[in-house]
Amino acid sequence: MRFLLDTHSLLWFLAGDTQLTGKARRVIENPEYEILASTASLWEVAIKHSLGKLPLAEPFEELFPHHLALNSIALLTIHLDHVTRVSSLPFYHRDPFDRLLIAQALVEEIPILSGDEAFDDYGVERIW
Secondary structure: OEEEEOHHHHHHHHHOOOOOOHHHHHHHHOOOOEEEEEHHHHHHHHHHHHOOOOOOOOOHHHHHHHHHHHOOEEEEOOOHHHHHHHHHOOOOOOOHHHHHHHHHHHHHOOOEEOOOHHHHHHOOOEEO
């Protein structure tokens, strides 16, 4: 089974942050599951980090390649069908990165690990 990480879930998992629920952590650490991080999440982190809004413990270019590989987290690239789905989503959620994650979860038909209850309005299977 495949699961998509929301940006905060990815960051909290990599940092060992207790804000990540035990249930979400167990899913991420289960070797039987394929865990995916969207390139949209990495883009979001890169932007926030470059603006000084998100400090990172390591340089971006070292942190993500190393920790994604170490934790067997694969990248879900952005495809045309994902972007097309964004264009038809209602505006329950205004954040463009979250809207893309929602579209990816819907198109790929995979659950998303997120604490953001606004995702529920889109019919995304959300694990938290």
